Amino acid sequence: MSAILDIRDLRKSFGETEVVRGISLQLERGQCYGLLGPNGAGKTTTLRLCLGLTDPDGGTIRLAGLPVPQAAREARMRLGVVPQIDNLDPDFTVTENLLVYGRYFGLRDATIRDRIPGLLEFAGLSHKSDARIPTLSGGMKRRLSLARALVNDPDIVFLDEPTTGLDPQARHLIWERLKQLVAQGKTILLTTHFMDEAERLCDRLSIMDQGRIVASGTPRELIAAHIEPDVIEVFGDGASDWGETVGRALSQRFERTGETVFCYSTNVQPLLASLDQRRELRVLHRAANLEDVFLKLTGRDLRD
Amino acid sequence: MNIPRRKDFRAPRISWRFLHVWRRNFLVWRKLAVPAMLGNLADPMLYMLGLGFGLGSLLPQVNGTSYITFLAAGTVAYSTMNSATFEALYSAFSRMQIQRTWDAILNAPLNLDDIVLAEAVWAGSKSFLSGTAILIIIWVLGLSHSLLTLWIIPISLLVGLTFAAMALVMNAISPNYDFFLYYFTLVVTPMTLLCGVFFPVEQLPAALRVVAGVLPLFHAIALVRPLVSGVVPASPALHVAVLIAYGAFGFYVALVLTRRRLLV
Incomplete structure (x- = not known):
């Protein structure tokens, strides 16, 4: 048709x-x-x-x-x-x-x-x-x-x-x-x-x-097609420090906006293990969604 | 203002669907028809009674008629000009720019040309109503008994269309309502004072008489004033042709500039 x-x-x-x-x-x-x-x-x-x-x-x-x-x-x-x-x-x-x-x-x-x-x-x-x-x-x-x-x-x-x-x-x-x-x-x-x-x-x-x-x-x-299946968002005081020192190395893809870091990976076990030691950080483990794809493809910069 | 592009100059493409837009405006008007009609009657009546009797009592006859009769003919032209001008400036602008009514219509199977035509015809219709209202006042006050005055009805529509088309040019280029004041200061007010609404053009110096002679309101009055006196106007075809020319040219320019504004 x-x-x-x-x-x-x-x-x-x-x-x-x-x-x-x-x-x-x-x-x-x-x-x-x-x-x-x-x-x-x-x-x-x-x-x-x-x-x-x-x-x-x-x-x-x-x-x-x-x-x-x-x-x-x-x-x-x-x-x-x-x-x-x-x-x-x-x-x-x-x-x-x-x-x-x-x-x-x-x-x-x-x-x-x-x-x-x-x-x-x-x-x-x-x-x-x-x-x-x-x-x-x-x-x-x-x-x-x-x-x-x-x-x-x-x-x-x-x-x-x-x-x-x-x-x-x-x-x-x-x-x-x-x-x-x-x-x-x-x-x-x-x-x-x-x-x-x-x-x-x-x-x-x-x-x-x-x-x-x-x-x-x-x-x-x-x-x-465009994104790793799992995402771990980490935020709170010290999140970016943890991200730069540990998170980046353990992720397939890593992004940071302000005090929040996003770790994308097909295997999140090492990330979760590391975060277990850092109870003061707030952690959100979720499946990747369309917004992640969108932000990956169009960037995180403001469009004004 | 943006420079029109080549495609903005193409010939008008209009359809009978413009009547749906006219009808939309009529439906809104009908909701407030009573105050609108009262305004149509009261405003010129106050002018004619106040100036006509007040000023008229100080004056001898003007061109062989009483001043109030002289003024009545001027008021027909002046009021029809004003009705169409206000409608095609403020009301059309709010439908185009503020309420976005035109945007909604453009999503339906109408073209911008249809909408501009509908606005011109609608504003002309408002003039038709005010012209007719003043004609009734002329009859009621006994200022004229000639059947020739019936010609005022179609002339009001023509004068309305002419001034509507001219005002739509301003509408097309206006950034806001305040902009319309230029049009009143530079066009409407001078025309009102020069074209013989309140006094015969012959009273003006020769140079100003020449200026008056090329303005559309002059030709509207040249048609209406003899009719009120029960006389067939001299060279009516010329006056009608001038009004049509202003209207047709104004409409085309309005179309070109409105396309430039909205079809980006």
């Missing part, structure tokens, strides 16, 4: 800076695909390119079988978008937001009104149907943004950092809903910099950095 989103060697520059530098990726129908990367990696620009809101300097995009940006308007008929910053209509009620947005797709009022109860139920907003937007919590606004993105019954949904700024309860609810969408056969492309989000939701993901895809695969594949 052909990919619902097919990006080949996509390039985009702003002035002298090339922010998307030769990205290729293919999304199969029914997949949840994650685009991970630090701030400024080019994730949002990639989404804008796929929407046809900015023209690429090179490469091709096919969305729902249509070339973008040439047929972007038609392609957007099959697409839903949850933007990074909520742009719900503050002058309208919850229901009116869905109605007005549905009209942009050329849907008849009767069709939209038939869909609204289902959308509100999906978003857990049935009791808020006549509420005005400024009275909604941050989580409710996100859920309404998600419902709005579904008003045209799209094949594919783009979500740009869907849970940034939400509390854990609200975040888990969004995750549940996204899983439901995938179960219904929708395709999802989401950007995030929350690794647990990507690990839970995504069938496949790509890690972007400085406009390039630096790694792609399932979360498990990425962890297996």
Whole structure:
């Protein structure tokens, strides 16, 4: 089956800076695909390119079988978008937001009104149907943004950092809903910099950095391919001294940020034995996760 | 301001979907329709009653009519200009920049050109409402009994579209609301004072009369004032053509600059 989103060697520059530098990726129908990367990696620009809101300097995009940006308007008929910053209509009620947005797709009022109860139920907003937007919590606004993105019954949904700024309860609810969408056969492309989000939701993901895809695969594949299976984090007074004198030598890979050291290894017994002698240090022994891969590939430096 | 790129100059690409955006703005307006309409009526009425009777009582007839009738025609043009200008500056800017309503619409199957057109037509519609409101005042006050005044209704829409398109140019390059003050100080206020809203242009020195003659508000008034007096305007095609030219050119420039601003 052909990919619902097919990006080949996509390039985009702003002035002298090339922010998307030769990205290729293919999304199969029914997949949840994650685009991970630090701030400024080019994730949002990639989404804008796929929407046809900015023209690429090179490469091709096919969305729902249509070339973008040439047929972007038609392609957007099959697409839903949850933007990074909520742009719900503050002058309208919850229901009116869905109605007005549905009209942009050329849907008849009767069709939209038939869909609204289902959308509100999906978003857990049935009791808020006549509420005005400024009275909604941050989580409710996100859920309404998600419902709005579904008003045209799209094949594919783009979500740009869907849970940034939400509390854990609200975040888990969004995750549940996204899983439901995938179960219904929708395709999802989401950007995030929350690794647990990507690990839970995504069938496949790509890690972007400085406009390039630096790694792609399932979360498990990425962890297996790029990182040692065990991590020992050591922190507290003296942790960096212990790290430099002992930890570094006993690890396959060793990293330090401030007073915390990270020892990556396939055999952690010697490390644990050494730490047994140093009871004043605080130790966390855990399995390697996607965040470790992410930090290894994109570095620990701040990206501001 | 960024220099427009070559692709920003391409011909407008618009579709009937612009009506959905117009309808969105109408739906918001409808929620506050009563105070909005009262504002449309009260503001020009206060002008006309205050200046018309207050100042008018000191004046002999102006161009063969009472001062209040003279002023009423000026007020039609002035108010339609203002309605569209305010809508296309402050309201459009808040939808574009503050509420990000345009961003949401751009994720649907509409183009930026559709949105800019919708904003122009919507602002023109606001002018249509204020022009009609003042026409009603003119009838109620008995300032004109001519059926020719009905032409004021479509003219209000045309004048509104013209000034909406011009204001959307400012909207496209504005960093914030304060920026619009330049437009009022440099464009709207001089035009109001030079183009014959409050007194006949003939009273101005020759050089200023020439300046007034090329401004769009002058041509709006040249259409409206004879109609209020029950006379067919002289060379109406010229005045309509000037308004259309300002509107069409303004719309295209607004489009180019808005593309440059948002489609980066």
